[in-house]
Amino acid sequence: MSHVDETLAAYETIAARYDELNGQMDTAKLVDRFVEAADRYGSGGRRLLDAGCGTGRSSTAFRDRGYEVTGYDLSPAMVAMARRRPGAEEIRFRVGRLQSPPPGLAGFDVVACVDVPMTYLTDMEQLERSLAAARDQLAEDGVLVFDLNTIGYYRRTFGVPAVADRGDRYAAWFAVSPRIEADAVVVTQFDLFERAVTGWERTSMRHVQRHHSDRTVRRAAERSGLRVVAAHGLVGTSLREQADEEDHDRVLYVVRRT
Structure with missing residues (x-):
């Protein structure tokens, strides 16, 4: 079984209970950090693509903050849960992978990958393909915002x-x-x-x-026609101006077209 298939199997297994089992994550506060980053570095546009949207918790949180949201996820079972989420009636959800997303997704002011879906990209090729896909999904002045676990x-x-x-x-x-x-x-x-x-x-x-170091992220972004404009630390859902790979939990990246 490939790494991607193992990831799919894991989330298909727990999709119906994912929100309950992942209840310790305050998705709304995490989304607030993404919105702050998008407002600080982005164009101010309100079209947002939630890539790796899971059961749609982040998607509805973005919608509540004034975005016009589209979401997609690897797991059909997770997408089915997202479509049934209360308040998600106006959000379009689709099935697709970060490195091979559904067709026709373009012109977004923000592409967001919330709660570390990019950690499941287990080699450099997958990371570069996913970043290149996000580049093609962005409007000219759009931003990609994603988080990664620290070592x-x-x-x-x-x-x-x-x-x-x-x-x-x-x-x-x-x-x-x-x-x-x-x-x-x-x-x-x-x-x-x-x-x-x-x-x-x-x-x-x-x-x-896979752990992706700052050096790896920047190199993959450059090869994908993107550049890192910010890398902030996250401790829980609290933002730090500078990222620390040892002491912080995650790094919040903001990336733009080259």
Whole structure:
């Protein structure tokens, strides 16, 4: 199974319960950081493409902030959930991959990849193809805004096995990769156990991601006809002016056409 197929299988498995299981992420506040970046560096236009939109939480948050939103995602099951989301009736959702998006998406003032979908691009070719696709989706003065996990985050979060116990449900996760290195693939195993009538039910997923260093992002952007205009740190959903790969959780990138 390819890395892309593993990602698809993971999200197809949990699509109906993704929002519940990912409830610790304050998507609205994260979207606020994206909007601040778009307002600061972009043209002020309100056409937005939510690439890797998942169940549409970020899409409706952008819509609530005055954007005309289109979204797409790798997982048909996640897109189905997005289409049923309350308040998403005016948003058009489609199925497609970052490196091979649905056709006909162009002229957007903002392309946003919220909550690290680009970490699932596991080699340089996929990253460059995705950035080139975003370039073609942008209006001439548009901006691409995306976040990536730092190497510090990967090491803190997956460096040792962890368990979250919530009574009738608990989750365990750990890195399958023997070492977590910069610019390398990080494979993590997630197991969800839930109490059932006659015991426990187990749902298992493998997530295959890659850490992309600042140097790699800038090189891939340049090769794709783009340039990085800003790289801010994120600690939770709080923005830092300068990014720190060790201490911060994510880097928020803003990219424009060359």
